[in-house]
Amino acid sequence: MPNRLADSTSPYLLQHADNPVHWWPWCPEAFEEARRRDVPVLLSIGYAACHWCHVMAHESFEDDATAEQVNAEFVAIKVDREERPDIDAVYMTATQAMTGAGGWPMTCFLTPSGEPFHCGTYYPPAPRQGMPGFRQLLAAVSRAWTEDGERVRDAAGQIAERLAGSAAANLPPTALGPSDLDEAVAALAGEFDGDRGGFGGAPKFPPSMTLEFLLRHHERTGSPDALRMVELTCERMARGGMYDQLGGGFARYSVDAAWVVPHFEKMLYDNAQLLRVYAHLARRTGSPLAHRIADETATFLLRDLRTAEGGFASALDADTDGVEGLTYAWTPAQLREALGDDDGAWAAALLAVTEAGTFEHGSSTLQLLADPDDPARWERVRATLLAARTQRPQPARDDKVVTAWNGLAIAALAEAGGALGRPDWVDAAASAASLLLERHLENGRLRRSSRDGAVGAAAGVLEDYGCLADALLALHQATGAPRWLDAAIGLLDTALAHFADPQTPGSYFDTADDAEALLHRPRDFTDGATPSGASALAGALLTASVLAAPASSGRFAEASAAAVAAVGALAGRHPRFAGQWLSVAEAAARGPLQVAVVGPEDDERRFALRTYTQRVAPGGTVVVAGEPDAPGVPLLADRPLVSGAPAAYVCRGFVCDRPVTTEAELAAALT
Secondary structure (H helix, E strand, C coil): CCCCCCCCCCHHHHHCCCCCCCCECCCHHHHHHHHHHCCCEEEEEECCCCHHHHHHHHHHHCCHHHHHHHHHHCEEEEEECCCCHHHHHHHHHHHHHHHCCCCCCEEEEECCCCCEEEEECCCCCCCECCECCHHHHHHHHHHHHHHCHHHHHHHHHHHHHHHHHHHHCCCCCCCCCHHHHHHHHHHHHHHECCCCCCECCCCECCCHHHHHHHHHHHHHHCCHHHHHHHHHHHHHHHHCCCECCCCCCECCEECCCCCCCEECCEEHHHHHHHHHHHHHHHHHHCCHHHHHHHHHHHHHHHHHHECCCCCECCEECCEECCEECCCCCECHHHHHHHHCHHHHHHHHHHCCCCCCCCCCCCCECCCCCCCCCCHHHHHHHHHHHHHHHHCCCCCCEECCEEHHHHHHHHHHHHHHHHHCCCHHHHHHHHHHHHHHHHHHEECCEEECEEECCEECCCECCHHHHHHHHHHHHHHHHHHCCHHHHHHHHHHHHHHHHHCECCCCCCCECCCCCCCCCCCCCCCCCCCCCCCCHHHHHHHHHHHHHHHCCHHHHHHHHHHHHHHHHHCHHHHHHCHHHCHHHHHHHHHHHCCCEEEEEECCCCCHHHHHHHHHHHHHCCCCCEEEEECCCCCCCHHHCCCCCECCECEEEEEECCEECCCECCHHHHHHHHC
16 A cells, blocks of 8 residues: 655655555654654655665565554654755764764654654664664664653754754855965875776765866866876776766766776766766867767767656666666676677677676676777677667666756756767757756746656755756857846846855855755755755856856855855865865866857857867856847957957956957967
8 A cells, every 4th residue: 555655756755655664755744743643753865776775675664564663663754865955964964973974775763853863874674794683773762762762852952952053163264276276186196096096995986076176277287197187087987887888877986996896876967977077078188088988978868867858867776676787787698699609709808798707696897998999890799789788677767857967967968069069969958958947947946856747845955056057057158048147147146045144155055044944954065976055056156257247247256256265174175075166266266267259140250269169168168159249148248240250259357368260369368
């Protein structure tokens, strides 16, 4: 019999709609029920593509005896962390404070007031490797609540008070100047894996924002160390098993330090950011590998994650039929079966598929450690294997459309499409942006997500405003259409009005001032798998400061500078967790660089100047092309033709060079 999750727009919650556990969605009524019954709340937080979430669901939440115990002694609430990142942030802070670690599934026990008193992550059904069994834990928590409830409530109140105090703390403001950016590169070099790329040891996550910062730093300073870290990391990630050598796209992370064995879920936000990085590297260095990976990653996004409405789904699952890697791993025998003996043996050698295997049960992930000596043969083999793989069971797709992550995809497709000459990518970005503005935006306020065109109830958080505004500004630059600029400015004004900390200039909360009141109002300065809401906003504000009309440009510039200064201490001490902040600081150090290309719409010279600029301008450069004094495009105001011919105006901050009319002159101006 379905529980209360059956009407959810979250695929993760719908996965649990038929559990024997009497799940509630997050709502006031669930906590009122806990008060009425005088029982604690069991809060379980996860997401649809999470492997261990599925494991705990199969072991415990689908078990009748466990469900009976949960239903009798708790009110159970299930939350999709991707749909409600605010709730996830509050209780992840509690889990990390109590245990020193965190992750998903997250398992928290709360008072009926929402205060946590015991937190953890995955629990097995029976004691294992020092972990208590889940039913054992349920019994202990229930007993403590029944026999010593007053002490439990007092302890929970003290925990909540300390967490609220920590959430209210701010860093001392510290400006990020050129010398600080040099020091950040030096610090990253100290943590860099010079043999395999990336930073630190296993598990290894794709450091997308850090790579973007390093590329921008190399472009500004010529640093060979910065470029070396980017090139090696991008090559090793692309050649390893974390990259899908057949279908394109990256898995979430590598469980080992050499990028061989992935955790197989494929996330929209990773692939969007990596598309942007590889496209940037391709246009900066001309790397054929980077160009190929950008092309294949964009193809993956459009083929496998695009929804019927024109948006982008959140993820492909880590598991297939409950088995991780079932769709993607191969044995030599399976290659021979699909390709025949000769091609099968050739493919096994090329793709590092061995009898011993690199994954589980003698299977291997596919690696392309060197370019094939016969490219035509490889393309034929690749197509055959991909076709054979489509006949296997496929991982489930989390098809909810998340505003922030779609913003990342829109920005990447718009920027990469312009730089690599793919107008179809720009068109796809525009379709997704139209969907978000039509479905997710109401009376100037964003919703977090939708599914099958139905918009969820969760309000947008700061990253939704920052990432979507940045995406719309990228689309404005790619197309010249004023509608994208107007919509972006509206989002930025809303974010400044509702998310800023009124006590601390440059500091922002992750939830709006009129959002649902939680245990405390969350904010996170650090860039993790995605940009923090504040760093995404800072980047969009900086770009808007040179695209908006003079009435808004100054305040946007000041707000961006204040936001970067507010986390300068974090970026200086822990650059790996401030990649987006450092990228914004790099763009600001250049002015930011602006290029306005003016000329008639169908003029070949205007097209050539704009195309050249998109291909060679440093990351963070603002580029717009259009008719002189085009309505709704302030960057083109007072930029006349030169001797009747199209021209490019290059500016840094408030200082402009003389206009140029040839690619050679433009190249000199950009450097």
